[in-house]
Amino acid sequence: MENGAIRVVSRAFSILVHLAQERRPLGISEIAESVALPKATVYRILDSLVGERAVMNRGGEYELGPVCLMLADAYRSQTGFAEAARPHLRALRDETKETVHLFAYERGEFYYLDKLESPYQVRMHSRIGAKASLFRLSAGRALLARLSPDEMKELPEPLPGEVASEFPEILSRGFAVDDEQNERGLRCVGAAVFDGSGRPLGAVSVSAPVYRFSSEMVDSYGLLVKRTAEAISKSAETLFPRAGGGERLRAERAGKMKERISSGGAPDER
Amino acid sequence: MENGAIRVVSRAFSILVHLAQERRPLGISEIAESVALPKATVYRILDSLVGERAVMNRGGEYELGPVCLMLADAYRSQTGFAEAARPHLRALRDETKETVHLFAYERGEFYYLDKLESPYQVRMHSRIGAKASLFRLSAGRALLARLSPDEMKELPEPLPGEVASEFPEILSRGFAVDDEQNERGLRCVGAAVFDGSGRPLGAVSVSAPVYRFSSEMVDSYGLLVKRTAEAISKSAETLFPRAGGGERLRAERAGKMKERISSGGAPDER
DNA sequence: GAAAAAAAATCCATGGAGCGAAACGAAAAT
DNA sequence: ATTTTCGTTTCGCTCCATGGATTTTTTTTC
Numbered sequence: 001m002e003n004g005a006i007r008v009v010s011r012a013f014s015i016l017v018h019l020a021q022e023r024r025p026l027g028i029s030e031i032a033e034s035v036a037l038p039k040a041t042v043y044r045i046l047d048s049l050v051g052e053r054a055v056m057n058r059g060g061e062y063e064l065g066p067v068c069l070m071l072a073d074a075y076r077s078q079t080g081f082a083e084a085a086r087p088h089l090r091a092l093r094d095e096t097k098e099t100v101h102l103f104a105y106e107r108g109e110f111y112y113l114d115k116l117e118s119p120y121q122v123r124m125h126s127r128i129g130a131k132a133s134l135f136r137l138s139a140g141r142a143l144l145a146r147l148s149p150d151e152m153k154e155l156p157e158p159l160p161g162e163v164a165s166e167f168p169e170i171l172s173r174g175f176a177v178d179d180e181q182n183e184r185g186l187r188c189v190g191a192a193v194f195d196g197s198g199r200p201l202g203a204v205s206v207s208a209p210v211y212r213f214s215s216e217m218v219d220s221y222g223l224l225v226k227r228t229a230e231a232i233s234k235s236a237e238t239l240f241p242r243a244g245g246g247e248r249l250r251a252e253r254a255g256k257m258k259e260r261i262s263s264g265g266a267p268d269e270r
Numbered sequence: 271m272e273n274g275a276i277r278v279v280s281r282a283f284s285i286l287v288h289l290a291q292e293r294r295p296l297g298i299s300e301i302a303e304s305v306a307l308p309k310a311t312v313y314r315i316l317d318s319l320v321g322e323r324a325v326m327n328r329g330g331e332y333e334l335g336p337v338c339l340m341l342a343d344a345y346r347s348q349t350g351f352a353e354a355a356r357p358h359l360r361a362l363r364d365e366t367k368e369t370v371h372l373f374a375y376e377r378g379e380f381y382y383l384d385k386l387e388s389p390y391q392v393r394m395h396s397r398i399g400a401k402a403s404l405f406r407l408s409a410g411r412a413l414l415a416r417l418s419p420d421e422m423k424e425l426p427e428p429l430p431g432e433v434a435s436e437f438p439e440i441l442s443r444g445f446a447v448d449d450e451q452n453e454r455g456l457r458c459v460g461a462a463v464f465d466g467s468g469r470p471l472g473a474v475s476v477s478a479p480v481y482r483f484s485s486e487m488v489d490s491y492g493l494l495v496k497r498t499a500e501a502i503s504k505s506a507e508t509l510f511p512r513a514g515g516g517e518r519l520r521a522e523r524a525g526k527m528k529e530r531i532s533s534g535g536a537p538d539e540r
Numbered sequence: 541g542a543a544a545a546a547a548a549a550t551c552c553a554t555g556g557a558g559c560g561a562a563a564c565g566a567a568a569a570t
Numbered sequence: 571a572t573t574t575t576c577g578t579t580t581c582g583c584t585c586c587a588t589g590g591a592t593t594t595t596t597t598t599t600c
Contacts, residue, residue, distance in 0.1 A: 004314075004317060005317060005318040005321045005322075006278055006282075006314060006315065006318040008276055008278050008279060009278060009279070009282050009315065009318040009319065009322070010318060010321065010322060012276075012279050012282070013322040013324065013337070016341060017337070017340070017341075019344070020340055020341050020343075020344035020345075021344070023344055023347055023348050024348065025348075044274075044276060045276065045279065047274060047275065048275040048276040048279040048280060049279065051275045051280065052275075052279070052280060052283040054283065054341075056376060058377075063345075063348055064341055064344055064345040064348060065345070066345070066374070066379075066381045066383070066399045066400075067283070067287070067399060068338070068341035068342045068344075068345045068399070069342050069345055069346070069382075069383070069398045069399030070287070070290055070397060070398060070399025070400055071286060071287075071290050071324075071334055071338035071341070071342065071399070072338045072339050072341065072342030072343075072398075072399075073290075073342075073397060073398040073399055074289070074290035074291070074293055074334055074338070074397075075290075075333075075334040075335070075336070075338045075339055076339070077293055078293050078294065078333055078334060104336070106326065109336075111336045112339075113336070113339070127340060127343060127344075128339050128340060128342075128343040129336045129337055129338070129339030129340025129341070129342075129343055130336075130340055
């Protein structure tokens with residue numbers, strides 16, 4: 001699954017990801033150097049991506065194109081989770097005036113799913129869609145603490161002992177705390193989110209610089225985060241009706257296959 | 271640029287776009303049939319895409335993955351335009367209680383960039399990132415009416431006479447109207463957005479079913495849309511400081527190249 | 541619960557698709 | 571005017587992607 005991959009495809013994505021990281025228009029030579037490929041190769045791949053509207057060519061410089069938006073829009077509506085969480089995240093952000101994050105958990109993977117930013121100038125930075133650390137972030141540890149033994153086995157790396165030792169406290173409080181362990185000067189509280197059948201969906205967190213988020217405030221923000229996570233779990237229950245682990249859901253989906261195929265595509269695209 | 275493209279790359283994107291359109295987990299056989307490729311080929315491409323986290327394999331069924339979010343997040347911050355427009359769009363949506371759209375214009379291309387939805391059950395549907403029609407939508411015609419002759423030349427299709435004949439009215443009112451011409455029962459008003467140097471950035475529109483958006487309301491909603499477009503243009507001015515078409519910006523960016531390269535990548539990704 | 545059917549995953553010989561060094565022309569920089 | 575840099579094009583070689591066939595797994599049917 002890693003080296004069985006098609007070479008051009010991974011090359012194309014390494015270019016896309018590089019464009020995403022730089023966040024500015026780049027020339028071919030520059031890209032070629034960064035991704036360590038010959039110019040001609042980069043040129044051809046970029047040309048193909050332009051044809052797919054995944055990148056745009058703006059006067060010799062390249063940047064990401066609107067297809068990226070289309071894919072993300074579909075991704076969000078397909079999970080549903082992010083949309084359901086939005087109003088709760090907004091309430092949490094407005095109450096704390098700090099940056100709040102939504103994380104998704106998927107078979108051992110953990111990543112930033114959504115964020116709402118603090119109005120202050122100094123605030124935490126993050127990249128939606130990027131991988132997040134289950135061990136280092138408060139949101140990650142809050143989730144880990146409530147995983148079943150079966151779910152633990154899916155983790156790509158073994159659980160460090162010092163993380164596991166925090167579980168009892170996390171479970172009793174209902175949220176996890178990160179007191180500058182991940183980054184000096186940054187304090188976070190996080191709580192886990194589950195669906196109706198108890199499957200872990202992800203987590204929520206509030207992050208702020210210590211001078212705005214004192215240790216005395218940990219309990220109050222922690223309670224807010226915990227309540228928000230519970231509220232999101234509640235809305236998720238209606239989204240993913242109680243079911244036996246997902247098998248039933250899969251069967252339902254499969255049943256819809258034929259009718260959907262014959263219904264035809266959208267009129268506006270391609 | 272169309273047939274000089276790399277075959278696997280366009281195949282990979284046709285699969286991604288298909289997944290985006292279906293908006294549900296799909297099996298290999300089903301995808302293979304839809305995109306008209308052998309199963310083995312689809313399997314290999316999907317496998318590569320999973321390796322890039324562009325799709326996820328959820329028990330034999332495939333759906334879009336978090337990298338899509340990452341690319342879209344970068345796309346949005348790279349244009350800046352969408353972010354700057356957000357608060358104005360929200361005000362417009364809250365005042366009208368109807369779905370508002372933001373469109374981007376880019377060298378003859380026009381597409382949905384953002385939307386905020388009406389709280390009502392019955393509301394317009396659209397796909398962020400998908401192409402939009404410059405000729406049929408009110409937002410498109412509002413933009414066309416204010417393009418310079420040079421910019422007109424970039425249009426992929428010639429301007430229909432009946433569209434051009436509306437320009438004087440659009441210019442005098444400051445917004446364009448679509449009275450069920452695009453779709454029966456749907457009424458829209460749209461206005462164009464420009465940056466500090468007069469370059470067209472896109473357009474804004476309000477869309478609603480005719481029974482909530484009567485012909486008597488066209489002038490009031492039209493005025494709101496016009497004002498919103500002006501406000502967005504104003505904020506865009508500060509984003510893209512008055513400059514001679516962009517050459518200066520390009521030079522500035524180029525200067526930052528070396529320092530950025532040597533600064534290394536983000537610690538959290540890949 | 542066994543048999544049948546369908547789908548996913550794997551294998552492999554083959555051809556052409558993708559590759560990249562090099563050359564070219566255009567545009568900046570000096 | 572000269573040099574450097576960058577984007578684009580060419581072209582012959584090679585190895586990579588291909589897809590038909592096979593095996594394995596899952597689902598359905600009886």
